[in-house]
Amino acid sequence: MALTSAEVRRYTTRAGLSRTEGGTMALISEVYNTVFAALVLVVMAGAIVINLRASMGSGSISLNGSALTASHPGISALDAGATLMLTLAAALMSVEASVGPVIMTRPQTVWWLGLPLDRRGFIQPGFLRSMVWPLAGAVLVTVPLALGAVDPTAFGSSGGSVGSVAAAVGTSIGLALCIYGVATLAQIRGKSSLVRSVAGTAMIAAPLLLAADALLAASGTKIPWTWPLYLPTGWPLLAASGAVWPLLVALLGIAALWLAFRQLPALTTNALKDSAATGSHVAGSVLSMDSTELSRALSSADGSHSRAGKSLLPRRGMSPAAALLRSQLILILRNRSGLARAVVLATVPGIVASVQALSAPGLVAVVILFCAYFAASALASVAKQSAGNPSLNSLLPLDEKLVHRLHWVWPAAGMTLWMALMSILMVILAGGSWLLVPLAICAGPGVAAAAIRAAYRPAPDWTMPAISSAMGPIPTGAIRGLIAGPDAALIALLPLGICMLAGGVPNIAFPLALILSTLMYLWGCRVRKRPGA
Amino acid sequence: MSPQPLRQATLAILKLVSSKSSTPASAAKPAKNAEPILAAANKLRAGYGSAAVCGEVSFALRPRQALALIGPNGAGKSTVLKTVVGALAPVAGTCTVFGAEPDDRSLTFRRDVAVVLDEDAFFPSLTVSEHLAIIAAGHGVEDVAAAIENELEFFGLAREGDSLPHSLSSGQRRRLLLAAAFVRPKKLLVLDEPEQRLDTTMRAQLADRLSAEVAGGIGLLLVTHDPAFLLASATAALSISDTVQSLKPAAAAAAISAADPMAG
Known part of the structure; x- marks a missing residue:
């Protein structure tokens, strides 16, 4: 045996x-x-x-006191929160699509994946372990936003209550599961590069657009900036304001996760070796607190061919x-x-x-x-x-x-x-x-x-x-x-x-x-x- | 931990592992007249993306045959090798391993094909013996400890069995990778420049061992720059460049020596 x-x-x-x-x-x-x-x-x-x-x-x-004085209304907390959620979700998707999201170490890919044994047994632990990070991130980001950044009366009377904070966290977890599931499916089907490129663009564009809107507001021209709130990435904030329907995203998250889980053995050794190389590069740059090296690790798969x-x-x-x-x-x-x-x-x-x-x-x-x-x-x-x-x-x-x-x-x-x-x-x-x-x-x-x-x-x-x-x-x-x-x-x-x-x-x-x-x-x-x- | 208790602990783990294993995967010897094709390429163009790096490659490798790919640096030999084992997608043409598209997600592929590319990745906290134990036990080798001892002896690593990878030299790490391919059963062996980082004696011993393994029934596909190694281990050769040419081993060895008199 x-x-x-x-x-x-x-x-x-x-x-x-x-x-x-x-x-x-x-x-x-x-x-x-x-x-x-x-x-x-x-x-x-x-x-x-x-x-x-x-x-x-x-x-x-x-x-x-402060050398900074809030001389005008500036950006509303809700607008900033929604943009922050969009940026963070794009960043999460980009990172997940770059490092895997299913990660094994290089020695594991070399010494385990060639064995004539059930591949799921080697791949599944990396899939489950990597899921901890988006889930922890979802909770850590949503709780303070739900508690402090949202006007409780903006969308309903129950905003700010324990129930609405829990709903916001639940929605955020559902969103994180969706992102994780989609990134895993992209890894299985070799589409990580496309996902990374779309997410990377959103990650840079969202804060720049918000800054442009704030500059216009400072000059007296206010353009309504509420659209990020109605994207799925903004739904946790709507849940924090008392809405219940955003929780539906949790079902989508579970569905995406189940779909990805079933297809895990289809992950190619090449894809796992690529993510192992990126993962070890990322771990090294995180430990050395080097954002440039981290960025290079996360974008290495795309290659830069600028002249x-x-x-x-x-x-x-x-x-x-x-x-x-x-x-x-x-x-x-x-x-x-x-x-x-x-x-x-x-x-x-x-x-x-x-x-x-x-x-x-x-x-x-x-x-x-x-x-x-x-x-x-x-x-x-x-x-x-x-x-x-x-x-x-x-x-x-x-x-x-x-x-x-x-x-x-x-x-x-x-x-x-x-x-x-x-x-x-x-x-x-x-x-x-x-x-x-x-x-x-x-x-x-x-x-x-x-x-x-x-x-x-x-x-x-x-x-x-x-x-x-x-x-x-x-x-x-x-x-x-x-x-x-x-x-x-x-x-x-x-x-x-x-x-x-x-x-x-x-x-x-x-x-x-x-x-x-x-x-x-x-x-x-x-x-x-x-x-x- | 001092070396002796460490060795005992390793042996205990190996015994535990070997007690679980039973019959090794059988290497059935097909009838001589109906030798199956182990690996084949048909008008294969190997490269990256849509850019091929060499000419069209066609071959069929059967048991008891050893095909050497030769050519200058950058000619595309390793790219062809990686394409044949499914690590790269073909730019054009087809290649098969055991009659199917090469895919290491298939159990048959992993059971029957041993591949050694230049992948210098080891578990930092596992000893040389423990690395080999994973491979031998994972492939169902009956007597794991004996198999490991044989390979350590052959590859000159007997004194390094309890060493961690960081304490090995570059050549010793290369020998560990090669030992991992020999400590398990296989029907097709694929090696990328196995002579690299080996001394002359080890090269000669390895070439003889490969020759014996081929005579015993496996198929061998290798890339080499060493004319003596090629002569001792290969039964046929392909010269890879913009045009691909089929050669007898003697002609291939002569071609390598002519291109690089210092080769080998």
């Missing part, structure tokens, strides 16, 4: 678990170091805010530094999805600040930190590629430190423009002090340096036995590397964040921002000592 798929799975897991190293304590130790470092920065920043507010004579040390910037190719007689700068510019221009993502990210803080329910300065400051860091990562993607393949740089007669600094030039220029665009949009959409704009511009080069620091951080070593965790194996040292990059971005953005929290922009903030940006440049562009050197 031959083994069953389940027995092979169990054997592989048990034999592997018998020799994982480190275990939970090593994981806790790594998390502790990271969280401790973050807490120290937050406490320091909090102390500075309180002192600054006191010294500016705010009258009290309460944090109610932009061909006229900028280095010519004879050019210095090595100039040749490197030109090559970098060409690569940045060819990274169209990265540039589009950076533009979309520039609109997000303004949109968040203009939604009254979300306009708390602390929240907006955190959103700026994330958006700025991810935009800088997109612009510094060339540095990341260079770090992964240092032999390319060694072809040119340039000092390693100079190469790092040259990699900072274009991201610094880009982030200066990005911070200007982001802060101008924020002030127009949410109102507030125009002094925030030059202050944000001063921080731009520092955030770019943070992305360079992240690009050259040591990569996690996936070849060594990993630390066992509930989420799966985590490479030793990966979590320590997480803060390399975000730490420098946080420091560069401290003056901007503190001024937003403190409620004013003192003159001292400008030189402080410039000094911090310079320090981050020196820190981020330094050459790390190699292990054993």
Whole structure:
């Protein structure tokens, strides 16, 4: 009697678990170091805010004031919520279609799928496990939206009650199941690329359209923006407002899931190998908090064939530094999805600040930190590629430190423009002090340096036995590397964040921002000592 | 865990696995006059999307035959190989394995066809022996431990049985992949440049082993750049480029040597 798929799975897991190293304590130790470092920065920043507010004579040390002032109605919470749901659903569909959604690891596809055993036994666990993420995401996104973002009286009298929140969560879960089922069917039928392309377009277009609508509203021309609410992605918000019929989407979700489940054995080994490669790329980029690498992992199947910037190719007689700068510019221009993502990210803080329910300065400051860091990562993607393949740089007669600094030039220029665009949009959409704009511009080069620091951080070593965790194996040292990059971005953005929290922009903030940006440049562009050197 | 207890633990697991297995999948030997076609290509154009990378390929491979695909780098040999085993869709023409379109979702295909492409993917926490145990036990090999021991011995991995993949050299990992193809029963063996990353002695031993396996009744389809390896293991050859030419092994070996005097 031959083994069953389940027995092979169990054997592989048990034999592997018998020799994982480190275990939970090593994981806790790594998390502790990271969280401790973050807490120290937050406490320091909090102390500075309180002192600054006191010294500016705010009258009290309460944090109610802000450099942002809601001078006009801005975007309604319902409009923003519906657009957010559309964007998130498109993002979920795009991610699901990119990583699978049915995921196995590469060794599993190589060592399991060739066995003459029931394929469902190997594929089904990945199908069920991957379903957890969209379901958890649906609950996490819908509960706060249903509780805080929707006007309970907008569509019915029962909005805001426990029942309507439960209905919203149920609708959202149904929607997530639909997305998961459709993505699985697309994977089975080899149509993932088409689904990814449609979802990717919706994901970029929705926030840009909302920002355009908000700009028109700020200039006094209000165009009704309610259509995203009536798309299936907006139905959870209608359910939160008291409507019951959106729950029907749960039936559709279950039907899509059942259809996909029945066809699981039809998944080809090639499709599973592709998703395994993408999945491991995604896991690596998530653990290294590298949005550009993550984006590359998620879009790798599409391939980029841009020929932009061909006229900028280095010519004879050019210095090595100039040749490197030109090559970098060409690569940045060819990274169209990265540039589009950076533009979309520039609109997000303004949109968040203009939604009254979300306009708390602390929240907006955190959103700026994330958006700025991810935009800088997109612009510094060339540095990341260079770090992964240092032999390319060694072809040119340039000092390693100079190469790092040259990699900072274009991201610094880009982030200066990005911070200007982001802060101008924020002030127009949410109102507030125009002094925030030059202050944000001063921080731009520092955030770019943070992305360079992240690009050259040591990569996690996936070849060594990993630390066992509930989420799966985590490479030793990966979590320590997480803060390399975000730490420098946080420091560069401290003056901007503190001024937003403190409620004013003192003159001292400008030189402080410039000094911090310079320090981050020196820190981020330094050459790390190699292990054993 | 020190090496000795680790070895004992591995053997215990292997015993547990082998106690479940019974008769191995039979490799029926067809009558000599009615040898079935194991793999065939008919005016096959291999490539990516709608772009073919080489000329039309046609062949029929039967038991006790070994067909070598030769040609310069980038000629499309591996692309043809991947198309024949169903890893790529044909641009034009057809190919079959056991009379059907190649599809590893079919139980027959997975039971009877062993394929070794250059896929360097291993479970980081499983030893060399445990990797082989998955394959042997999954294919219903009766004495898993003995089969593993034989292959470890043949491929020079006897001392690496309890090693994890990250501690193996590139050549040892290649030998582990090859061992996985030999530790299980099969009717058709498909190898992409099996000589790569192997030393001269190992190449010669592997070529002899392949020759013996072919004589024993399997069909062999391989890509190779090594004239000596080809001469020792193949019964026929196809030169792959813009035009595809059928050659005797001696002529194929001579063609490789003429194109690259350092080959092998």
